[in-house]
Amino acid sequence: MRLRNHNNDHIDQSESLSFIFNNRSYKGYKGDTLASALIANDVLFFARSFKYGRKRGLMGSGVEEPNALVSLEIGGRYTPNLKATEVMLYDGLSAVSSSNPNSIDFRAIIKPLHRFMPAGFYYKTFIKQKVWALVEDSLRSLSGFSKAPTEKDEDVYDHIFHHAEVLIVGGGVAGITAALEVLNNSKTTRVVLVDERAHLGGELFNEFKSDDSAISWHRGSINKLLEFKNEANSRLKLLSRSTAYAWYDHNYIEVLQTNATGESLFAGSTQGARKVLHKIRAKEVILATGAHERPMLFETNDLANTMLSQSVRRYLNEFGVISGKNVILYGNNDSIYSTAIDIKSNEINCKVIDVRASGNESEIVLKAIKSGIEVLQGYAVLKAHGTNLVKGIEISKVEMQGKKWMLIGSSKRLNCDLLASSGGFNPVVHLDCHCGAKTFFDDDSQAFLPQKERKNRQVCGSVSAIGFWKDAVIDAKNKAQLTLVSLGEVKKAQQGVMSENYLDYFNASQFFMPIEILNRPKVFIDMQNDVTTLDVALAIREGYRSIEHIKRYTAMGFGTDQGKTGNINGIAVAAEFLDVPLSEVGTTTFRPAYTGVDFGAMAGREVGGFFDPQRYTAIHDSHIDSGAEFEVVGQWYRPWYYPKSGEDMHQAVNRECLAVRTSLGMMDASTLGKIDVQGGDAREFLSRVYTNAWMKLAPGSCRYGLMCNEKGMIIDDGVSTCINDNHFIMTTTTGGAASVYTTLEMWLQTEWDDLDVHLSSVTDQFATVAVVGPNARNLMKVLCQDVDFERDNFKFMQWRPGTVCGVDARIMRISFSGELAYEINVEANYGRYIWDEVALAGKQWNITPYGTESMHVLRAEKGYIIVGQDTDGSMTPMDVNMNWILAKDKPFSYIGRRSFSISALNSKDRFQLVGLLTKDEGVVLPEGSHIINNNRSSIGYITSSYYSPILGRSIAMAQLKGGLSKMSETVLVKIVQEKQGLKEIPCEVSSSVFYDIQGEKVDGND
Amino acid sequence: MFLIDCPYCKESRDQNEFSPAGEAFIARPQNPEELSDDEWADYVFYRTNHKGDHWEQWVHTNGCRKYFLVKRSTISHEILEVAAFGEVTSENKS
């Protein structure tokens, strides 16, 4: 319900907003979160739990909330798994629970059958029995999380980079103070202040009712911050509704800023982003991240309206809402008294149950008692009563005996409709630990605190257990001074002295973990994953000791809340069952991200056309005009095949291949990597990086080379052209260009700086048109008059400079199809012109453009390998039957050579490249299929497989164990055929050269 | 995400401009053919995988394309020193 006459800065009661939750409409106010608006409307159930399907209500008020998961909107604006506590209300908002608490739930029905599903239940029941695959789908659909979006995200997301001297995380008392201290004491320091809430101030608003000085401090500080923010050339950036979720190396921190309404985040900006990912690189970081409350543990502590005390207080003070009229506060520290006093002042009934015995009461306790609040000291809650909603509690006297809490006497029952508990506070150390900082357990505050010293980082406020806000101010000033010293802005840090009350809410007595309560059923630690104290006990009985293992066995802290309320309690429970101190158990590892991050926000603007660069050759437009289908190779868009009307890919490729073999084809080969190698030692350099000989390659000639790494494995291949003794042009595979270039530079820069060699990438500088087929010479004679194309004057593997259609060109006679072929290289700008001229002049021979698919078929017919397809980084030249390319007598031991003699690389049992011919000529084996032996285990796999139109049958290349000594043997290849299922196809092992075995076609017909 | 000072560009740039290129000061043997398999394997495969301050090679891939040397703590990832090739060698390294 919403309290009448409630005034504060957060809720604007003049602006009413309508929204829909679980198909019902409600009203709230501007400034509400979805959670506070639903409390105002008396909605108490938000979800069903993950494992048992129990109805759950709200527990917290911020990112710690484990239960109230909702999905927002539908269609292209759908967002799954948001916490209702984080969603700011806007007019027209529509949300549904991730697992609807009002629908009938299968788990609630099967629950009686299993009575209690222990940790490891799904594993033991389904996976061990090998029926997981059968039930996985139906179980996953039951899980308490939203479905993944199915439509394209309509929203825009942005990335913004910031550079700052100081980043302050947390905009509560400590963060505000630190920001002002830095800005006041430096003229140049830039500050970014990040806060996850809509209003700066953190938990201070809770003090407003009882402490006027808090109000004036807040007003004054915010005004000063705004002055800094509004200065010309402002040094201050304020990011509210922003969560720092990851801290990476060298003080690189990522912050997600949210604007659920879809309105622009930045005034004046015309295009609004729903979320903005801020990438901040800071010299110094000040963490003022605060603390999360942890609940008390008791039986059925998951009933709706069992909440955290501080959250109840925040809902009351900031939003003017509360979900009960008869409230019980329960805990082991003073914070529950503050909540009780605030509740009481709103004329709502409340009682306090404190596990601590009477005596040594602090001021706030005395104040509560004085104000007439009923206080039971030395009592524990054993159990919450109610079916789905808390209706009452069972309590018993409790006493510390030795070092253990013991229940004494009989229990009695109290009624309530809202139970709020506080078991102490967990400093938000997550961010600090992302880069490896450790926590330590502090006895005074009963909390894991951040590592004391860390370079370029300070912590202040309640993250270091400073609970009293006035002391947090002093602490933050002290730490900001240390930051200024570290930056060199201040010579000597001024250090104020804190009061004796600095712990305030952190003065908890030790964790309240009486074994008699922990041994009860349904004492939930992790609400989202339904992990109970007995699950932890079971994990320990089954032999798990490390908290990391216990976490994984029980799934504690695995949910979208990442165990913010539950994990530390879980550690304390484990410590109790293991009978060791809490500090010995330690925490689990904190990893990014602290809160959920939308994929959209990670991607930012790099979606659609901006996802990846697209590279087009100079001839691209012509391919589009020809109706080519494209294939992406690296980032290149290469023509894949050129279908004529009515043709499918198979028909087009058959036509293209036959045209090349019988008359004339043309292909855009511009994408091959080209590296210009110049210098007095260019020849020597090629000799070192290729396996074959280069010293005698004459100007005017070309040579194919195979490149290996030091391990002896093939990494690239291609043809290099000798322009003159000091100048070569190396070609690389299309995909390997960048990595080959980087590798070559590595050898030159790190090992061979004495060689006179310079490399430049010239891939984009040239366009290459390949003219291929028996009629290629006839065409070239038409295109180019200043070159002698006679076969004995311009031989295979030679090149000539010439003028093609008036354009200077380098013409190489090289072939990747086995046919007579010329590659015309021109300055890239002439690429389109030459392509079109070639097409025109070639008409009389019915010249046919062909794409990468036909290129693959043609090269496979000849047994030419594609590095990266027929090899995979573990193939030597011997493995692909290319011993002929290994020079024996080069003086320099070229890259990879020494490895060839290692015994392992000479084993007869290695995967070796062979050809495979299916006995049934019509079957084309799927690439990747496995070759199996008599025991049905794999002895190899298919690397390339096509239908060869010139041979009228299928051909394949394969990596087969010991394949080169298995020629003519029959092997089986296991494939899955449509409708027929698994089949074993008999194949004959053959040479990988299938066509023109003698190599007679390369010179053409005449 | 490291911030790396390129000794050639003389600027502090984000890690995504650079690529790591393995441990530094592993010289290619002058006489590979005379080495035993073990000695060769030592050069090709074995690295110190040092925990602590570690000299390694980086290349400014999306920048000046120069290889250079970086001394980095493999524990804290703090970069303690950068140097051009030749400025620091296996003999005079700290």
Ligand SMILES: [Zn+2]
């Ligand atoms: Zn550079």
